[in-house]
Amino acid sequence: MFRPREKKGNQLFVVAAAGADMAREPDRVPPIAVRAAIELGCDGVSFRVLDDRQVIHRTLESVGLAEDPGDPSSLSAAMVDLVLQRGETIVARSIPEEGEVLLPSPSGDFVAGLASPIWIEGWIAAVLVGVVRADPRLTPDTVAAFGLLASQAGLTLDNAQRIEEGRQTA
DSSP states (O other), X not given: OOOOOSOSSOHHHHHHHHHHXXXXXXXXHHHHHHHHHHHTTOSEEEEEEEOTTSOOEEEEEEESOOOOTTOTTSHHHHHXXXXXXXXXXXXXXXXXXXXXXXXXXXOTTOOEEEEEEEEETTEEEEEEEXXXXXXXXXXXXXXXXXXXXXXXXHHHHHHHHHHHHHHHHO
């Protein structure tokens, strides 16, 4: 199980520890990813899964966001829609800089957010969404670590799916 670390400054260590925990417990990828994103500095995090057609998505795991898991108009849902439009990690701020997007409404007291796709077998199966209240400028290192965490979650889920398919075939 993912264990919080004392130092929040070592983002690579956080992602590596979460990756190791995900590999040991692939059925717990969403809560492990959410807890690691909190440790990376997010005030709220949501792990949202998509249906096979990438049309409907819902929250599977969330911390720090007071949202209805199926609400299509929530902040995390709007962030997922932005990722689906671009197919890559997005950074959104209340006052966007070059290359960023406007933080969707309703943003409440959050001033910035980021969202990264979780790829399984070549399609976006889920999106990891993080938002912050106090720090309006997410650092490039935090964005990179967040994207790496989402990639690790996707690889773990993809491997678990392949192993299960292999078992069923055998």
